[in-house]
Amino acid sequence: MKCFRVDLWRHLSAYVDGELDRKTVRRVEDHLLECNACRLRLARRRDGQRFALQLPRETATTDHWAALAAALDAEAAAPRVASTPRRLPNWRKLFAAPVFASALFAGALIVFGWSYFINKAAPKAPQPLLAHSFDASHFRPVSIADISNNTEPHVVAEGYVTEVRIDEEDGDLMFKLVEDLAQPRPFIICEIVSPINLAPPVVGSRVKVYGVSRYDAEEGRHWHEVHPVLALEKVHD
Amino acid sequence: MRFQDTQSTPREHDLIMAAQDGDRTAQRSIYELYRDRVQNLVYYSLGDALFAEDISQVIFLKIFRALPDFRFESALATWIYRIAINECLNQSRRDNAQYVPLDAILGSVEEIAAADWPDRQQERQQRQQIIQQAVLELSPKLRAVVVLKYLEGLSYEEIAAVLDCSTGTVASRLSRALTRLEARLRPFRTVL
The missing domain is CATH 1.10.10.10 (Winged helix-like DNA-binding domain superfamily/Winged helix DNA-binding domain)
Structure with a gap:
């Protein structure tokens, strides 16, 4: 016989987990006494719970504290700037607005221009955020043309920066890396993900990019990525 | 070991206060206390153990940056899990992970x-x-x-x-x- 007590079905998981108040437990149990369909439902929820309780724990294999402490020390040493304003809940819609997108683009140009000016005015050694923590030998060197054959998660790729822009979807900073400035292909896309605040590379410069190798299979993309970029190193030709 | 109590114990309260003042030892204790829990949550959210390690680092950076603003309005565990879950959901939305x-x-x-x-x-x-x-x-x-x-x-x-x-x-x-x-x-x- 079919049961239409939907109001009680939704309590069955909470009943199995012991999360119901006494009054609702009584209602559920009274119904279970007379409803075979719900007893079957309950048995299935119990099986589901039994499976879920066997889920193995995953533990971190590496202690990243040294990397975190280095990053926090670097931040503490840096001059304090105004705190970032809170994101509006519907910021994605705002990004879609043409006026906002134009303003964002203009802002990005100013930031990049300023960054370029600073870099030119006071050239200094690259300071990757996690430089103190990672061992460069853990990153497999790959050429841009051969990255599709790579199976290692952590890679280092070297090439010329041809484009720097902000991802319209998530606001992350992306840049394109090519082997030859005169050839648009092959290329890989590199993404600097917040809060890894690396300075954007200058277009035309040659850099080494350390990070996680991935393939973006999203429609309209289908390209290899280093994402997130964990460190950047300028290479002098 | 399963995590049962999300209320801050007096010891945890002191630990948080010290970490908020920039005490690296206290911050490390919080990191060690939550490292595996965050890793676990991130792994099951993203389904990729190696990527989960990288994202966990990003999450802990966010945690320690935001810790001075933690006002004890919720348990620390709840607050940390919330940051971790939000980061994972952001990643999932972007990655369109295929299983x-x-x-x-x-x-x-x-x-x-x-x-x-x-x-x-x-x-x-x-x-x-x-x-x-x-x-x-x-x-x-x-x-x-x-x-x-x-x-x-x-x-x-x-x-x-x-x-x-x-x-x-x-x-x-x-x-x-x-x-x-x-x-x-x-x-x-x-x-x-």
Whole structure:
């Protein structure tokens, strides 16, 4: 016989987990006494719970504290700037607005221009955020043309920066890396993900990019990525 | 060990206060206390152990940056889980992760039932692998409630605080998750 007590079905998981108040437990149990369909439902929820309780724990294999402490020390040493304003809940819609997108683009140009000016005015050694923590030998060197054959998660790729822009979807900073400035292909896309605040590379410069190798299979993309970029190193030709 | 109590103990309260003042030893203690919990949550949210390690680092950077603003309005665990879950949901939205069907990895029901499992440890690992894969096939929202409830041991109320939703929503998601897990693993019921 079919049961239409939907109001009680939704309590069955909470009943199995012991999360119901006494009054609702009584209602559920009274119904279970007379409803075979719900007893079957309950048995299935119990099986589901039994499976879920066997889920193995995953533990971190590496202690990243040294990397975190280095990053926090670097931040503490840096001059304090105004705190970032809170994101509006519907910021994605705002990004879609043409006026906002134009303003964002203009802002990005100013930031990049300023960054370029600073870099030119006071050239200094690259300071990757996690430089103190990672061992460069853990990153497999790959050429841009051969990255599709790579199976290692952590890679280092070297090439010329041809484009720097902000991802319209998530606001992350992306840049394109090519082997030859005169050839648009092959290329890989590199993404600097917040809060890894690396300075954007200058277009035309040659850099080494350390990070996680991935393939973006999203429609309209289908390209290899280093994402997130964990460190950047300028290479002098 | 399952996590039961999300209220800040006096010791944890002192630890947080010290960490808020920039005490690296206190920050390290918090990192060690939550490292595996965050890793666990991130792994089951994203389904990729290596990527999970990278994202966990990003999450801890966010945690320590925001810690001075922590006002003890919720338990530290709830606050940390909330940051971790939000980061994972952001990643999931961007990645459009694709999952390989369970049968493709583990073989058919008959193959599994007929396979020789030489010792108990291997048998247990096989069972866990089957369940793990089935959980990874759930949607990110359902995975999150399963991990918070059955691995981290949070109550419905605590999960609701982490996910910023009602306990009714938690109950509804857990109900759907358990129903789907049971349906997915029903063929393996005799070996699990």
